[in-house]
Amino acid sequence: RVKWNDMIHTSAKAYEMGGSQVYLKEGEEFPLHEMFKAIAVVSANDASCTVAEHLYGSIEDFVDAMNDRAKSLGLKDTHFGNETGLPDPTHYSSAYDLAEISRELLKHPIVLKYTSIWLDTFRGGKFMLRNTNELIKEYRGADGLKTGHTDEAGFCLSATAKKGDFRLLSVILGASSDAQRVEQSERILDYGFRNFQWKLIQKSGEIGKVFIPGAYPQHVPVKLNADFGAVVPRGSDLLIQTHLVVNQGLKLPIKVGQPIASLKAYVDGKVVAAVPAYSMVKVKPANFIIRLWRAFWDMIQSLFKRKK
Template identity: 40%
Template sequence: MRSRLCVWALLFCLSLSLIPRPASASATEDGLAPKAKSAILMDVDTGTVLYEKNSGEKLPPASITKIMTMLLVMEALEDGKVSLGDQIRVSEHAASMGGSQIFLEPGEVMELRDMLKAVAVGSANDASVALAEHIAGTEEAFVDMMNRKVKELGMTGTRFQNTNGLPQSDHYTTARDIAIMSRELLKYPEITTYTRIYEDHLRKDSKNPFWLVNTNRLVKFYEGLDGLKTGFTRESKYCLAATAKRKDFRVLAVVLGEPDVKDRNREITRMLDYAFNQFTNLVLYKKGQKIGELRVDKGEKNRIEVRAPRQFSTLIRKGENPKDYKTVLDWKRLSAPVRKGDSIGSVKVVKDGNTVSEMKLVSARHNPKAGLWTIIKRCTKKMLFLPEEAPADDLVS
């Protein structure tokens, strides 16, 4: 009798193990992205990783490669090397690209802003190459720029061979590296004016307008989602780097190697839901907000006004008391000359004696040594109790 009861108990336990269970929204290895080969979930402001799965595995990224292409385009725009109104003439090489494209013709001319839109919305391989050639002269030279940026950003698991992600040997990256370059791209908030477009047209005034529909359908259906880039090849399967912002809280989710679009979108949605349900951010400084003033001994300007180069926040779990987090300013003593890029201090957030987030501050411009006449004038003002000069408006970066 006892042995029969044991057999029935064993069979009952086995039957329970076969009952499918819903995926739980917890940051366990398989909880959020069970079907992805690799995944990562990150707070954009602080870079805090909220969930990861095989995030260092080297995989083909397909068109997610274009995040780096767009980053270098945005940098060239910021540096004044190109402008949105530039007229780009399409080469034979650019027009020969297969896969996703806007069917550019050799010799066709299109504005840079429309080329960028074609890449961001339609994942156009031909437009990616045309942009690369316009900035660097050749696609090969642009790829060299991409790989130099890889090293600069510390993307240790990445190597690019082209600008658009078409299959090529020794072209790979990781979910973690995608998150790193995506954070860098999001430093240019204007990029989301392109990546959040759901549908638009190119060549509107021509006889053959081209209808663009975003390859990332979640920009229409997920609250706050405004980018960034999809990817698919037979080798890479379905990939997506997605970012969403609610109030001041921006989150980034990356999945690689999903079996189909539905699973890709479902798991990205689950990751983002987890972040927004469990966390929020405590904003300490908005971009451009004054942080303080620093004296520069013997500088041409004897004080600089320090402003936040970007939004600075700290990640907190919902329900935590914001008063538990303290802001600490850590300034350096500065003596002229202070060169552009020199470290001038940092802003730290401290909880229970531990630093939980930090923003490094560097000088945005050169402040040379003061001349003899400037020093004499300052000494005279001090002797006569006259007010000091106003600080320079120094936006750190």
């Protein structure tokens, strides 16, 4: 594990990096937060190389870790060939995969502290940093996320903006100019904010009970660990219905905090979002006496129903 104030040493390899950079010199040291700022604001390849080596010991191991993470996220159209994004025949991705990566990155809000910087300095004020993402200056609510450009890929931008409690992402690949990637990002974000809304569906905490046959207890209280919401078309928020659905194939015993159900949100019969629900109690198999009593009670209830 690393800390933001850890000093990062510049290697000869990092010193020799081309493309966008902050002109690190071999042996120079800066705290991690300064290196990260250089990466986030001006796409500094030399800083990327230096941080990768510090985190994993070598570029190769860092790239392997990137690809392992991509697989764990279920990305099918992404493979990293290096740590910088510079042209490489084995380096590729898609707009969808980059959106997934961006969404994962946004789970760490501190990233936005750096991607929202427009102007700053590096090397004690001697080197000026100007964000390559023009959108953060031109679009209300924009605070990230990352640009990219090579002759092969064109002008690219994974952008994010927030209005109220509603945050959106857009991804543009292969634009012909910086102005075009900004314009297209604005159009996508405008469309999203105009036609969709964020709806809080259920706050965190206990949300009900699920029935698990053969268990003790058989009516198990469940909770959400975080607030549950969804992006829905504007005007459809009143049409949202929710159903608590127990997971199939559950095996007893069940531990406290184990996911055993899903809370699903529907609009017009279609699932628009789902979130795990977690057991609030220990659940074990019901013993013979409890099962016998339940069978007897079920029989009594069925007799009363027949008489009615």
